[in-house]
Amino acid sequence: MATVAPTSLSVLASPACVAAQENRLLGGLAEENLARIVAVSEFARFEGDVHLAGCGDKLTRVYFPVSGYASLVVTDATKSQMQIGLVGSEGVFGWESFTGLDQLLFDVYVPETLRALSVDVGVFRSVLADNEHWMMMHLEYLSRLFSVAARGVLCARFHTLEARLARFLLEVDDRHPGKPILLTQSTLSRLLGVRRSGVTNAATHLQLLGLINYRRGQIVIGNRHELETAACDCYRYRIAHRSRRPST
């Protein structure tokens, strides 16, 4: 198992340490453990529609987003895909490692941009093993991610595409509030697991209602309140069930 470097005050006060705390899970670490992780880790930045890792890939790094988001995607043998969850600064991906697995269970995409602290799996496990509170935070996060994924099955079966698209855009907006959403119809259709023509129709109607402005792969939310009304109740479910556990 990997060992971690000793803490130093310079590391504790470093901009990297401050930035790392933008991630909710890292913010739940005692300062000494946070400094130890940051000292032997690095920030990674990804831009564009990046396929970051594939299902079955060997786990060597765990990523804690501090801004932007990643999509966890399932893919079948015919390359049909659908997103099962977004991971932003509230969470982590590569979480399979704390269950003892050494392979990823999902494809991981960065549809827009992502900045994340990239941590060696051995270092992550070492700190986690000595910190029950942090372990419980991860287990709670994993439980909530599972509930969102399960809810997604119901959503794909029973909720209209327009309501699903509205919900998806709100979830993205929550992870970079107020910024334009830079997603092509092709990416949206892949993440929602539907035909591109369906995305076109749904986006066009939301635009006619004045809820979004969609032009050349750039979506601006025009009326967030009304978009929340148009979204399926999976959005309200996620908000109602997000963590209220104190991070420290």
Ligand SMILES: [Zn+2]
């Ligand atoms: Zn839904």
